[in-house]
Amino acid sequence: MLTIKGQPTGRFCDGVTRRDFLKIGGLAMGGLSLPQILRAEAQSGIRKSPKSVIMIYMAGAPPHQDLFDLKMDAPLEIRGPYKPIGTKVPGIQISEHMPHCARIMDKLVPIRSMVGSLSGDHDSHICYTGHSARGVPAPPGGWPSIGSVMTKLCAETGKAVPPFVGLAPNAGHPPYGSPGHPGFLGPACAAFRPNGVGTSDLALNGITSDRLADRQALLASFDTFRRDADHSGLMDALDVFDQQAFNVLTSSRLLDALDVTKEDPKVRERYGKGDPKNYGDGAPRNNEHFLVARRLVEAGARCVTMNFGRWDFHARNHSELLTHLPLFDQGYSALIEDLHQRGLDKDVAVVAWGEFGRTPTINQDGGRDHWPRVGCGVVAGGGFKTGQVIGATDRLGGEPTERPVHFGEVFATLYHWLGIDLATVTLPDLSGRPHYLVDGWLPMKELI
């Protein structure tokens, strides 16, 4: 049908079952073209959900106890020099270096008890898939990231903006530059990377738009090969993607979304600029990515991922943090406020986190080391129940004491929110074995 191979089973994003799909397509006449199928979908009242997800990977893992979970009862060598401040929500306190987040705490949900990183390795894998990189062997082909899953299950064909856009540029440490892998879903579900190799394909290369139009007309008159030579639907799919590509090249909708100069200067100022250069072998602290992410979901992208900074402060944790935290506070809070102001807060969910937490005890270099036992994250938008804190750690910030939240639970929440039935939807790996999207995790009752 719509997807030719590796047909997922179960309930899709829009609440349509596979069987419904078959009724409108396969069982109809067996020979519908893709545009016909799309029309049939529209006629039978199937509407793709407009919901989008923005995932922010704080590369290298930020110190949870210096952001959302300050440990004032702990001794100085653990609590560090930072002070907490009150927030818009009485009773919730966060770092003094996040005044913007404090001001909009009613729109946020800090999670103080993120668990699930088995390895303590630096890897965006768990932040983008919800599955640990180690432990249970990965399925052949590897776990797909959320953007790839959404491409497979939720994407509309024929739009001028790709369903999954990854803003992360490549980084010296490759996982810090990953926008999330497609895993066993393969390159057709990979992120579109405006910073990557494919970027140059977005703008016309050495030809004018008149010549492109000329070529398009020429192609249309040459490309008369009988489409019924192929019964798999692939030729029709290629036609649809060609049309989409011409839209991208001529409508400039995607390029416009990527171009922050098209934005009101006041809004740009609110987000800040940051620094587009990679921070060491990490990701850039590019505040404009927050703005681009919003512009992309507004333009129709379903999942936008971005990587921010390099939070791996094994030395001089607290001074290094000041190179990151204020920029993050500004850009992140601007994104959340902007989504609210534009009425997108119910349709866009935003998650920001690192791969694990950091050691309670500050080491001899003034740094904090890897601490996979607990970390932090922050969720916003999505129409979730915001203005609350989920989870808690002990006095030293070393172990979760309340409501440990596995990464997979947040993914379960997002998929559920997108309308994907976690109990029935499976995707086949490269050995053909069907996989549920999350390892049995359930949507978080606290959020929905």
Added chain:
Amino acid sequence: MKLTHVIPACLLALVAAAFGKSASLQIEPAGALSLRGKDARQQLLITATLDDGAVRDATHKATYTATPAGIVSVDANGVVAAIADGTATISASSDGATATLAVKVEGSANLRPINFANDIVPVFTKAGCNSGGCHGKASGQNGFKLSLLGFEPDEDYEHIVKEARGRRVFPAAPENSLLLLKGAAQVPHGGGKRLDPKSADYALLVRWVAQGMPVGRDTDPKLASIEVLPRKRTMALRGEQQLVVLARYSDGAVQDVTHSALYEPNEKTMAEAGEDGHVALSDQHGDVAIMVRYQDKATVFRATVPLGAPVENLPAPRNYVDELVFAKLKTMGVPPSPASDDATFIRRVSIDIAGRLPTLDETRAFLADADPAKRDKLIDALLASPEYADTFANKWSALLRNKRAKPADAAGTFAFHGWVRDSLRANKPYNEFVREILAASGDIAENPPAAWYRQVKEPQQQLEDAAQLFLGQRLQCAQCHHHPYEKWSQADYYSFAAFFGQIGRKATEPKDREIIFHKRGVATAINKKTKQPVKPAALGTGPLEIAPDDDPRLALADWMSNRANPFFARAVVNRYWKHFFNRGIVEPEDDLRETNPPSNPELLDALAERFVGSGYDLKALVRDITQSRTYQLSALPNEHNAGDRQGFSRYYAKRLTAEVLLDALNAVTRTPGTFAGMPPGTRAISLPDNSFNSSSYFLSVFGRPDSSSACECERTQEASLAQALHLLNAKDIQEKLASDSGVAAQLAGDSRSDEEKLRELYLAAYARQPDAGELTLAKTHLDKPRKAADGQPLDAAKGKRLGYEDIVWAILNTKEFLFNH
């Protein structure tokens, strides 16, 4: 009725066939029916034989009576239920024909004693409680765990009856058992309502709890096999078929489990199967199999759904392939497309065998050749060419996971690729090829196939890869539980793993070059379930006794090479068939399980038999396939076969793979490709390993596999926006088009007429001549006045060059170019 006027004639014929007078009616299960116990049921199967000899299911259409009344009841769908002891006669009537069945009811006052594994567990499976998305997953759901699909009844009994201080069952008031309250959603249940309180299954559970949750006796019969009625049938488009599933137990008893079994079609666009075993077909012809599962047994119902069009003027068969394909097409009533023309054929066979477009010279010579044997000659020439070895080495190298994970692996990946290519070029018998890989020992430098063990490290990966790649058996599931669609158990899995249990590795200098050897000792593997060591056993054989000094991998290779091996030859001929036809006789090509039957079993058997008989000769296999009329049919459908997806009544067009497309693009633009560290002009199809994917965006975006699995499916054929953008607008491709030494510059500067040059271009890209319309279009485009980017008119020569660039660009983006057809 006015409506009949608008029904097309063909439909009328169908309607007449479906509702015509039945010549006779048959009731199954045949003989006399005996129902024992209060809850005994039996699904009947009523089959009508029509005047024209066609056989149709009438189970739901028939009307039923039972005389005398009060002994049994029969519902509209043909389900017989016992009421009271005695004998009765059931008669079923449909379209004027009647059949009768004697039935005897005994012990209707008595409930059958319940056996937990035989009677209760299947209820959970049918209701989906123990599925992998719910309580059946390894971690259970909300604290309650069942074994996946009920494969471990002992554990289920423990969890239901004993765990959590027995809170899930309440014998004093069975209906208040948590198990039932949750299952029927009378208290909040995350999984919703799975059991209807009015259903027989619910009643059974109530009774089981009321009886004090009997586990059954050790002497109770065990499920021995299941049988589906009918096993195969020829059905009409949009036809229906009720299935009957009978379970046979170790004591010889037979029980109807139609309503407890699970049903799943392999072609979901062809058939739907209801929970009660009722199959409804779509309007698509072909073969469809309905997998039937009950407890740990699986079987299959096969429906053949002919199109019924006249099949006349079949070409004379060239070989056994044609005989068997054409026989099937005749049965199916699907007339094949006509033979492909020479231009189509040379392009098709060059791509399929040699992974490249034919050269201009080759095409010209072939088209001009009047020899009737020229297609055979071409096939032989291609098989003798080094490009044949490149093409298939590229395929095997990915499946054998010849992956460069780090730069130091290069020596090994180059050596392994070279060994694969040389083996194919020399046409090494396939069984020897596999043996040399499986039993590889020593150092990669002196014995390159040992590289397989470098990439495929763990015994479990080795057995899973070997089974999937060489035997078409996907054993992965059986690592943790009985295979849900297959006969393979965990014992089979670990016994197979034991072949790889004595592999030794010795580090050498340089460090990455391990030496693989057989560690002296008796090979075993620990069965994860029983925690007991098991000896090596191949699939379907008993445990083998292998002396400590003997390498068990040789025993495995011997078993594979045995002429009678049911998997080995079939797996590879099916894989090769798919390479050429874009669809396996079994699909997917490496999933040859019993419940996924071939669309043409005789063809698969004949190919395998012939392959074994030839001494596992791969080139002979390719020759048999490509010489066939079947392979040489046109891809374009006739008025009947557009819907044919598995009968091979035409060539199924396929997209060029990443490597072939890149090479073709380089050939047509006359700009050779470059790959880091490889000599200039190296073709993508001959690259030794996956490492070039990261430096070539083209190869990665078009889905060249990364050699990380033994599955062909790693090579994705799906379309994407990134591919479209790249092909339409990549800087690299634009540079090739605009290159001073490229085809556009050459043609623009060439003194021949535009028509001659266009003919050459068409020949290079499509291996055919342009038609008059295409020539006019192209010439009009070339002659158009052009402006430079600054708006100034361009001189004619410069303008013509741009015109050629546009035409080449357009050709490269046509479906005719992008597909092999």
